[in-house]
Amino acid sequence: MLRATFKSLLSRKARLLLSGIAIILGVTFITGSLVMRASFSTSIEGMFTTAFESVDVQISSEGTNAATGQPNPIPESVVAQVATVDGVESATGLVSDAANTVVVIDKNGKAIPAFGAPTIASNWTGVEDPMELREGAGPAADDEIAISASLADSTGYKLGEQFPVISSITSEQQSFKITGIVGYTGGRDTLGGEKTMWFTTPAAQTLVMGTTGAFTNIDVKAASGVDDNTLRDRIGAELGSSFKVQTGEDLAKEISGQFDEILGAFNNILIAFGAVAVFVSIFLIINTFSIIVAQRTRELALFRAMGAGRGQVINSVLLEAAIIGVLAGVVGLGLGVLVGWGGTAALGGLFGGMDATLSVPTSAIVSALAIGIVVTMLAAVFPAIRASRIPPIAALRDAANAERSVLPFGIIGGVFLLLGGGLLTWALTGNAGDNRLMVMGGGILSLFIGAVIFTPVIARPLVSVIGRIMSWSMPGKLGRRNSGRNPRRTAITATALMIGVTLVTAIGVLGSSAQASIDKYFENSVKADLVIGSAAPSTTIPSFKTEILGEMKAVPGVKLVVGAWADLGATINGEIVSVIAVDDLAGQNHMFATKTDQGNTDTLGPNDVVINTDTAKAENLKLGDKVEIKLTGSPTPKSFTVSGITESGGEGGGGYTISSVNAEQFTTKNPIQAFVELDDGADTQQVTDQINTLLADNPLITVNDVSALSDQIKQIFDIILTIVQVLLIVAMGIAVIGVVNTLTLSVLERTRELGLLRAVGMTKSQVTGMVTVESVVISVFGAILGLAVGAGLGIAAQQALKDQFLDTLAMPWNTMAFYLVAGVVIGVLAALIPAYRANKLNVLRAISYE
């Protein structure tokens, strides 16, 4: 039996390869993700270990300042105290800030927004490994600065130039002369993407902490022969619990651990796609083995006739599966290791040329083999059982494929579909209460499974309809009939494609709905075209002069300007509340499409306050009620009357809105924000430039184009969608192999028919046409099913998230049309190899086939 299995395997090399490829891809995906994750962790840890190699022990403060959110400063005296600890060679005070306290002003005089990799301000303590001075020297005077090559690169500032910054502690712009440019060993401009500037210690202390005589960290060098861990523990004992004492190794672990988390999320996505690939592979393998069994019917029946038991037949098929599984697992693992390594190297490029270290975790090896073997064997079980049911008498009959019933698929699939439909209706009609999203998710999953199982039932009628379009000629007609010959096989083949298309379509529906919802949100609710305000979040909120509001109104093309003030220290009964002042309440409500609930929400008297329905409910306030608000600048609370209530839901308007005449008593007496609506057809760029000129003395205040903002958000969605689709195309690629596989085997099965057709005069191009039609019918069937199911699931998910933020449904018609066309193209491409084989067939041998 074993010998026979091996022989039959070897005689089916092509089939082995094709069904193997599917599993290989799935295994590659999953092991690739695991290897990449492990390698990336190792590499990034290696990178930070290098970065912290020169650090023996580092001290930071444990707590943070409640008001500023900054770490508590470490007094200078602690440095001296640490220096006395036994085994310490030296202790150096460090200043380091990554919270964007010190904002860099670019060459256009505007603050650089705090997006992406951090900009770090620190004190110069000399060139230490892995730093390398590229040009000049470190700062010697308090008006000098050294910057990292990455910072010089991104801002364009050069050695010798003045480098302007604003500290949110001092709130004033200061310039420093660039005396040095710093790089890192290995020709890198940055360690991990960050940008760094170094000041003298006093300058850094003033900018970052607003005071001299304190540090954020202390760097400790161990005396030779003293172990880092021992020293850490000794210093920890000396300083007590208000300080965090770590070795360089601890630090490297801590920081690389943070990167690891981000990577973990990314990896889970990759693994999810791997799972989809494996899932699709299952269909392909079931299909392949079904066909192998169908072809081996006579051979297997002969075994049975010679006395082989059912178990032996099952074993023979499963053995074949196991061999394919092991091979595919090993090859997939090999490719996965390559992919993981390549991925790590590519990611390393984002971190300033990090060295990629390969690390293959045991989990990758185990899962590769487990997935390969288990998935293949599971998928082969049904065909194996079917094989064992072949009666010995079949050896004597022609191996005509008996039509098999699709009824069980109809019943099981139908049950899932009904269950899913029921759950969905339940959730959508709002009867499911708090579990709504879960019920919805369950419903969608059940519908998906149901649709997959139900496919064979609709295969025949649907395939017949699709095929009708293509059966204008005899070869077309034959192709169409062939595709309907074995609904189960057609369905399983098409299902592999359907799953991919379903997922991309469903995600496409969600993506386009998200974009449409964002569009609608910005169009309907935010009338403001420009928002003027702080560029970077910082501890003190930057403001601008009140007169500028009037000057902005005068700019041609500006229709409406609303100024906004905020009091950060306002309290009611001692509790901090959000108090905002505006100079034009009607204008503000118009810009944010805020609707009136009760009272007057158009104007504000000096003692009036407007709240929204949420605040009214939470604070139990009615129209006409008195509210005692203590503003920062006044010694006693002032009494305000609730003069109007707005509907919640619009932007802004939360908290307490009062007239701008009260701004005199605010923390900041100047407006912090302005909302500008433009005339129709006004040139946004021109107005922006003019307002920027008005704000020339306020580098921290920038003009933001709202439509640009919506574009940015939409772009992010676009990128996510593209990534998802590219990954799913891999799943579709596997499906294509499935179509090729099925057709190749069908061609083999129909050798005699092909011989007959060629004998009675069918040309090679007609044979190609016939095979192509069959292929296109199957793949278009899969694509149409996928589009329908995907659209259904996408719409269901959108309905489920309607109240979250996906309020607008938009169908991605273009992408859907693309997938339909792709279905045709896939069909044509998949037909190439089988058609070639069909034409290569020797007519004579085909008709004298025995």
Next chain:
Amino acid sequence: MASTTMADAGIAARAAGVWKVYGTGEAQVIALRDVSVDLARGRFTAIMGPSGSGKSTLMHCLAGLDTVNRGEVFIGDLRVTGMSDRQLTQMRRDNVGFIFQQFNLLPTLTAEENITLPLSIAGKKPDKAWFDQVIDTVGLRDRLSHKPTELSGGQQQRVACARALVSRPEVIFADEPTGNLDSKSGAEVLNFLRDSVDRFGQTIVMVTHDANAASYADRVLFLADGQVVDELIDPTAEQVLDELKRLEEIVGSRQTQAEGH
């Protein structure tokens, strides 16, 4: 031209000095050695001979299914030898009909679609009157919409006959068309073939093992060792049997001689 003379002489298919060799060296088999036959138009010719004597090979070479190593083959006035694959395909479609021993029909097509298959492949419509006549002759009128699996072996073979006939080819080649049938169905098919020669002037070449089947033919060619060794005109089954027995004795004695050396 030679071809015109041939057509005038009423020759539907012709082999002239045909050699067919399979394999090389040790494994070389000479299936046909210098075979020359003229098959008259409107006649029913049977080809007989011991197993392995080259009957099928001769038929395949004549029908343009296989190429010859030496010599020439003609169908009507067409020179088959030297045709490209495309020309051969078209020639088979338009000038030749086939009836095989089994697997003659496409399972996805109905009887009617199977019958008109060569015409549909050529993109032609069948001549309605002729189609009706053929259907009535084979007696399949009430089976036209059936799939092959719903037909008996004899019915399937009659569908194959109708298919071969409906495009009115120059020659119909039949390779043991009754080999898989019981004697009653076999007789039906043979009667039908005989009929189509007599009534429609169809040319038929049939390879057979069966002396009784051969007795339906106008002429029987006997092959042995790849050569035409004898022929009978208007034979009876007994004559054919005697001839076969004689041939087998000759072949048998040759083999004994060969082994004796």
